Amino acid sequence: MYVGVDYYPEHWPRERWETDARLMQEAGLNVVRLAEFAWVMMEPEEGRFTFDWLDDALAVLHARGVSAILCTPTAVMPAWCARKYPETLAMQTNGQRIVWGVRKNNCFTSGAYRLLSERITRAMAEHFQHAPNVIGWQTDNEFGHPVCYCDTCRAEFQDWLRARYGTLEELNRAWGLHFWGHYVGTWGEIPLPVANESANPSALLDWQRFYSWLNVRFQRDQVRILREYFPDTFITHNFMGFFSDLNYYDLAEDLDHVSWDNYPVWGAPRVMSDAAAMGDLMRGLKGKNYWIMEETAGPGGWGSFGRNPWPGEIRLVAYQQLAHGADGQIWFRWRTCTAGREQYWHGLLGHDGKPLRRYQEAARTAGEYHALAPHLEGTTVRAEVAFIYDYESIWALRFQPGFAENNYHAALQRYYDAFFRAGINVDFVPPTADFSTYKAIIAPDLHILPDALAERLRAYVEHGGVLLTDCRTGVKDETNLCHARTLPGLLAEVLGIAIEEYESIAGDVGFTLHGRAPLAGQFTAVHYADWITPRGAETLAAFKEWHLPDAPAATRHHFGTGVGYYVGTVVKEPAFYDALIADLRITARVAPAEIALPDGVELSVRKGDGKEILFLLNHTQQEQTVSLPAGLTNLLTGQPANRSITLERFGVAVLRK
Ligand code: GAL
Ligand code: ZN
Numbered sequence: 099m100y101v102g103v104d105y106y107p108e109h110w111p112r113e114r115w116e117t118d119a120r121l122m123q124e125a126g127l128n129v130v131r132l133a134e135f136a137w138v139m140m141e142p143e144e145g146r147f148t149f150d151w152l153d154d155a156l157a158v159l160h161a162r163g164v165s166a167i168l169c170t171p172t173a174v175m176p177a178w179c180a181r182k183y184p185e186t187l188a189m190q191t192n193g194q195r196i197v198w199g200v201r202k203n204n205c206f207t208s209g210a211y212r213l214l215s216e217r218i219t220r221a222m223a224e225h226f227q228h229a230p231n232v233i234g235w236q237t238d239n240e241f242g243h244p245v246c247y248c249d250t251c252r253a254e255f256q257d258w259l260r261a262r263y264g265t266l267e268e269l270n271r272a273w274g275l276h277f278w279g280h281y282v283g284t285w286g287e288i289p290l291p292v293a294n295e296s297a298n299p300s301a302l303l304d305w306q307r308f309y310s311w312l313n314v315r316f317q318r319d320q321v322r323i324l325r326e327y328f329p330d331t332f333i334t335h336n337f338m339g340f341f342s343d344l345n346y347y348d349l350a351e352d353l354d355h356v357s358w359d360n361y362p363v364w365g366a367p368r369v370m371s372d373a374a375a376m377g378d379l380m381r382g383l384k385g386k387n388y389w390i391m392e393e394t395a396g397p398g399g400w401g402s403f404g405r406n407p408w409p410g411e412i413r414l415v416a417y418q419q420l421a422h423g424a425d426g427q428i429w430f431r432w433r434t435c436t437a438g439r440e441q442y443w444h445g446l447l448g449h450d451g452k453p454l455r456r457y458q459e460a461a462r463t464a465g466e467y468h469a470l471a472p473h474l475e476g477t478t479v480r481a482e483v484a485f486i487y488d489y490e491s492i493w494a495l496r497f498q499p500g501f502a503e504n505n506y507h508a509a510l511q512r513y514y515d516a517f518f519r520a521g522i523n524v525d526f527v528p529p530t531a532d533f534s535t536y537k538a539i540i541a542p543d544l545h546i547l548p549d550a551l552a553e554r555l556r557a558y559v560e561h562g563g564v565l566l567t568d569c570r571t572g573v574k575d576e577t578n579l580c581h582a583r584t585l586p587g588l589l590a591e592v593l594g595i596a597i598e599e600y601e602s603i604a605g606d607v608g609f610t611l612h613g614r615a616p617l618a619g620q621f622t623a624v625h626y627a628d629w630i631t632p633r634g635a636e637t638l639a640a641f642k643e644w645h646l647p648d649a650p651a652a653t654r655h656h657f658g659t660g661v662g663y664y665v666g667t668v669v670k671e672p673a674f675y676d677a678l679i680a681d682l683r684i685t686a687r688v689a690p691a692e693i694a695l696p697d698g699v700e701l702s703v704r705k706g707d708g709k710e711i712l713f714l715l716n717h718t719q720q721e722q723t724v725s726l727p728a729g730l731t732n733l734l735t736g737q738p739a740n741r742s743i744t745l746e747r748f749g750v751a752v753l754r755k
Pocket of ligand 1: 239240336359392443
C-alpha cells in the first residue's frame, strides 16, 4: 500500500534531502509526488533539458525505499514560454491576456502550448523511463482553469459545433436562435458565450461541453506519450471532488485510476458527509478504487489560514477516504514552504522542518495502513443504491437555477446525508450507467433529461427498480431547451403525477407540510413548490394552510413491478429525508446497516475476496460507544472485538467480519 507526501525537493537545499527521505522512511511513508510545478527547472530555456537534480532527488528517495509519482509540469508555464509565445496565455472576457505569474494560465487550443506540453512530456518520459522508483504519473495539476476567450478558442469552438450539429439549420434549431432574432448565417458568426444573465443557455451548455473536451484532449495528448514509455505504469490526475467545470467522467476515461485532493478541515469540526460523498463520486468516475493525491496535513490558506486539524483529525480525514475506497494516500504537503503564495498552506512538517505532532499522527496512520493492507486487498465499497451524478444538469442549473436557492450539490446532499446517517453506502454513476445492477436509483435535480434517459428510467422502474427524483427534474432536453410537455414529462406515468404549475417561495418563507405514514410528522417546505396533481400516486406529505390545500408535496407510485418516489419541494428538516429514505430502503429491499449508529458516527463497509471490513468513524469530539454484532475482529488491535466498542474523539475502528 502506498502512503506518502507531496514533496518539493526543489524548494530545499540538497543537504536536507537525505534528512527528508530518512524521516519519511521512519514514518512509513513510501511514496512522494514530484515536479508538478517544476517545468522551468527541467527546461530552463526552450529545448534545453535539465533533469539531473530530479535524478538525484529520486536516487536519495530510492535509497530510503521511497517511490515516486512524476507529474507532467504543464500547470505552470515557464516565463520564457509567455515571453516567446504570448498567445499561450489565456485571454479573459475583457479581451486582455492573463498576466503571467500565477498558475493555470494557459490557453488549451494554443498550438504552441500544446506542442511545448508534448515536448516536455516526451522529454521527461524518455529520460525517466528506467528510473527504478517511478511507479506512476500524474497529468498536469487540477485541470479546470482557466477558460479562454481568444480567437483560436473561438475558431475551435465553431469547428466543434460544426462537427456536432452538421448544419447551421440544426444549430439554429438546437440553440433556439429564433429567440431575440439570433439566427446565425455562417459558422464564423458564432460568438463565444460569456456566462451572464443574458447569454443563451443552450450556447452556454455547449461552451461548457467544449471547454471540458479541450481539457480532456490536452490530457489525452500527454497520456498517449507517457504510455509509449511507461506501458505498465499507472497514469492518474488529481481531481477536485465536487468541482464541476469539467465532465470528470470524460477526464477519467484515459486514466488508470482517479485521484483527488481532499481538504475538508475548515471551520469548526463537523460531520464530513460531503467529503464522504466526494469520495464516492471519485470512486464512481471509473467504478473503481481511487487515490488521495493531496490530503489535509495542517492548516490551509493562501492569505489567512484556517483551523489546525486537532489531534486525531488528520487520521480521521484519511481513514474516511480509506473507508470509501482510497487505496493510496498522499498528504499535502511534506514541509511547509517558506516562500511564495502557499507559505501558510501547512504540511506535516512546519517551516522549521521538525517531525512534530502532525508528522507523528501521519506516521501512526501510515503504520496502521500497512498493517491493514492485506485485509483491504481486493475490497471496495459495494452499494445497492446509486445516485445519478450528471454534469450537464449541474451546468444547466448553474446558468438558470430556476429557483434562486436551487443548487445541485445541496439537493444531492439532502438525500445523501440520509443514507449516510443510516449507515448505508451508495455509489455515484453517470446517466449512461446500467441501472439494473442497483436496487434503487436516486436522481436529485436531474434537470437535463433527454428522452432516451427518461425511457431507460421508465424501463428500470417497470422491471422492478425503485426511483427517487425531485423538483426541477426533466425540465430540459439535451440542448438545454425546455421540453414542450407537462412536467414531469416522460416520467409522468412512472411517478403517477402531473405538474401543471410550480412556484418559487421567496426568502425565508416556509409552508407547513403534513406527512402521513411513513412520513408522519410536520415539516417545513421552503424555496420551491411543484403544484402536483396525483394521477395514481399516493401522497406521502401534503401542504396545509396553503393556497392549494392538501396539495401533495411528496408522492409514491407503483409502476410495473417497481416504485417511483417524487419530492416536489425542498424540506428544511433532515428528519423528513431520514423517514423517506427509510421507507425507500424497505420498498427496494436494500439491506440495512449492520450496526446502529450514534449521531456523528459514520459506518462504511468494504467488501471483496470473501472479506468484509467495517469502518467506524467518530466525527464528534465526544467519546462514542457503539454496539457491535458478534464475531468481529478489531484489526487495529488484532484482538476479537467485544460486543461494544468505545471510540475516542475523532476515533476510528476497523473491524473484520
Ligand atoms: C491544491 C493544489 C496544490 C496546492 C493546494 C493548496 O488545489 O493542487 O498545488 O495549491 O491546493 O493550496
Ligand atoms: Zn484560447
